[in-house]
Amino acid sequence: MSEILHEQYTEDNIKTLEPREHVRLRPGMYIGKLGDGSSADDGIxxxxxxxxDNSIDEFRMKYGKRIDVKISDGKVTVRDFGRGIPLGKIVEVVSIMNTGGKYDEGAFKKSIGLNGVGTKAVNFLSKYFQVKSVREGKMRRAEFVEGRLETLHEEVETSERNGTEITFIPDExxxxxxxxxxxxxxxxxxNYTYLNLGLKIYFNGEVYESQNGLKDLLEEEIEGEIVYPIIHIKDEDMEVAITHSDKSQSETYFSFVNGQYTSQGGTHLNAFKEAYVKTIREFYNKNFEAADIRKxxxxxxxxxxxxxxxxxxxxTKLGSTTMGQDKDKNELETIKTFVTNNLKNKLDNYLHQHPETAEAILKKILISERERKELSGIQKLARERAKKVSLHNKKLRDCRQHYNDQKAVRKGETMIFITEGDSASGSITKSRDVxxxxxxxLKGKPLNCFGLTKRVVYENxxxxxxxxxxxIEDSLEDLRYNHVIIATDADVDGMHIRLLMITFFLQFFPDLIKNGHLYILQTPLFRVRNKKETxxxxxxxxxxxALNELGKNPEITRFKGLGEISPDEFKHFIGKDIRLEPVVLGKDQTIEQILEFYMGKNTPDRQTFILENLVVEDPDIDKKEVLSDMES
Structure with a gap:
């Protein structure tokens, strides 16, 4: 066999792809995973x-204070009011790799990206792409189809303000x-507005802007009441905001670099965590546990x-270890040293100047320490029990790669399906990607966790x-799966199990939802087929x-439960075309309010709301039947 393969490996096997072809053939190298928009880090x-990002860089260079973003029916338009791309270079800037103004440090300093790939990847991965630039009363635009130049228009006179407009439709x-x-x-x-004070972003009729940077971000994200006023520390190259909430149980962080949200953290976030613990220990002169300090x-x-x-x-993750070239210093300052020194000095001063805040933080640490010690006994028993059970546990059928494994090639694709009963789990297990x-x-319907303490997590x-x-016992840092998927039948019982599992995560692990890791698996209700197509x-x-398009008398099968779908068919629903519905928290209500409304005592308001808003995909299911089962 090896001889045959060797004989087939000739000069004809060696191919050189143009950048456009390479991006379209291997898009993951440029934009990460593709996805369908159900995850915040999907390709679109x-x-x-x-x-x-390019418009933000213009603002950061003090050109243009407004960005317009419009999205409608899959079509995206981004218009800034910066300097505009030089009219003679609009084609090259969006279609030739390693071409851009960010290689010139005189034009862009401390920009978001310097690799000259961004808009080219957008162009190459779009069904339709248009770039328009306005400079000093002149306008020019170019149109592309699947990354190929279709039309380059001549310069024309215009009264429009300077700036660049990008329009694209992702290739379906x-x-x-x-x-x-x-x-x-x-x-x-x-997130862009928190980092760029004075910037206004208009999105489909809404206006986003920030007056206080990261302080505004924390105020929007906090559940419940803050334990003490937000500590807001800021200078030219670093900004920090810190507080605690009376409702939060886990650590929550937001990290940014050069106007970019780094969802996976990096060297700067690690430095911040270490520096905060070190500063708190030195301020109180107590060697508190790091977990108690940061809880x-x-x-x-x-x-x-x-x-x-x-x-x-x-x-999405910073890898730099230094702050960059500094002509005034012989040695480069590391990010860890910069963050540690900056935070230690300013936070220490702040706590001395605000003794009421220092007292509140100390009280919070002592409460965390006491709670940890109270739970330590039951945690130990639960871990020992879990360890023994795991050796013979038939509940979990694990995969080989994991989200917390830095060496895993496909860690972003990792997922775990939480199913009801052995029938459904059997179909998924046989058709899954191991x-x-x-x-x-799950055995059946899980316990309703509303109003219970975290003790139940260990006792159940x-x-x-x-x-x-x-x-995820302590934090999401070592989460083993990027997608946690509730996979239940599309019937009354299945909907109830979904609600109970969402309640479990909201009650004890809300960050799993806040960070976009929890989903509902969408599975087909019907199979419609004729002799040629399914x-x-x-x-x-x-x-x-489907009935209208497949001709006369097609065969129709109604899937009542996941267990009825054969493994051979199931592989189509959990493969590359998987449909996931993300569980997303709105901004109008707190988690406590949501749980009280849906899982608290029965109320006429809740019954009316459910009947008016419940979407039932199965025409055979009666809404009142669903409501009756949920209320029971």
Whole structure:
């Protein structure tokens, strides 16, 4: 066999791809995973980010204070009011790799990205792409189709203000069934305004701006009441905001570099965590446990770094170890030293000047210490029990790669399906990708956790095993799966189990939802087929469309439960075309209010709300039947 392969390996096997071809063939190298828009880090949001990043860099260079973003029916338009791309270079800037103004440090300093790839990747991965530039009364635009130049228009006179406008429609052959979700776009754009005071971003009729930077961010993100006024420390190259909430139980962090949200943290966030613990220990002259010091902290850090190095093209994790070239110093200052010295001096001074805040932090640490010691006994027993059970545990069918494994090639694809019963888990287990997909099987309906303390997580064997499987006991830092997916039947019982599992995560691990890791698996309700083609339909409109398009008398199968779908068919629903519905928290209500409304005492208001808003994809299910089961 090896001889045959060797004989077939000739000069003809060696191919050189043009940049456009390479980006379209290997998009993951440039924008991470593709996805369909159900995750905040899916490719379509990276395309949007790359377009907006250039506009942000213009603002940071003090050109243009407004950015307009419009998204409608999959079409995106980003318009800034900066200097505008030089009219003679609009084609090269968006279509020739390693071409851009950011290589000239005189034009861009401490920008978000310096690699000259961003808008080219957007262009190459779009069905339609247009760039328009306005400079000093002149306008020019170029149109592309699938990355190829279609039309380069001549310069024309215009009364429009200077700036650049990018319009694109992602290629649906690459981003299958994609959909821009307003919650994710809004979060991304708001983050830009926290880091760029004076900037206004207009998004589909809404205006985003910030007056107080990271202080505004924390005020929006806090659940419940703050324990003490937000500590807000700021200078030219670093900004920090810190507080605690009376409702939060876990650590929550937001980290940024050069105007870029680093969702996976990096060297600057690690330095911040260490520096905070060190400063607190020295201030109180007590060797507190780091976990007690940081428990329930809500913190944000933003630093400016010269020529930042990120661990991937999508720039979600900072890899730089130094602050960048400094002509006034012989040695480069490390990020760790910079953050530690800066935070220690300013936070220490702040605590001395605000003794009431220092007292509140000390009280919070002592409460965390006491709670940890009270739980330590039951935690030890629960861990020992979980360890013994795990040797024979048939609930978890694990995968080979994990999200917390830095060496894992496909860690971003990792997922765990939480299923109801052995029938559903059996179908998924037989059809799953053993590299990245795990299965956890529930016995039946889990316990309603509303109003219970975290003690139940250790006392309830099923919850304890699930917590251990996800590895989220203390924080999300070592989460083993990027996607935690509730996979239940599309019937009354299945909906109830979804609600109970969401309640569990909201009550004890809300950061799993806040950080976009919890999903609902969408599975087809119908199979419609004739002798030539099979269609899987996820809703009644899709079923009707399939009936109209497949001709006379097609065969129709109604799937009542996941267990009825054969493994051979199931692989189509959890593979590259998987449909996931993210569980997203709105900004109008706190977690406490949400749980009280949906899981508290029965109220006429809740019954009315459910009947008016419940979306039931199965036409055979009566809304009142669902409501009756939920209320019971």
């Amino acid at each position: 949001y990276i395309l949007l980010k790359e377009a907006v 052959t690459i981003f299958v069934n994609y959909k821009f979700r307003t919650e994710y776009v809004s979060r991304m754009l708001r 329930a902290i809500i913190g944000a850090i933003y630093i400016n770094v010269g020529n930042p190095v990120f661990e991937s093209q999508t720039k 590299e990245t997909q795990a299965v956890f099987s 064997e099923e919850f304890n095993l699930l917590q251990a499987a996800l590895n 269609r899987y339909c996820y809703s009644e409109p899709e079923r009707i469309k």
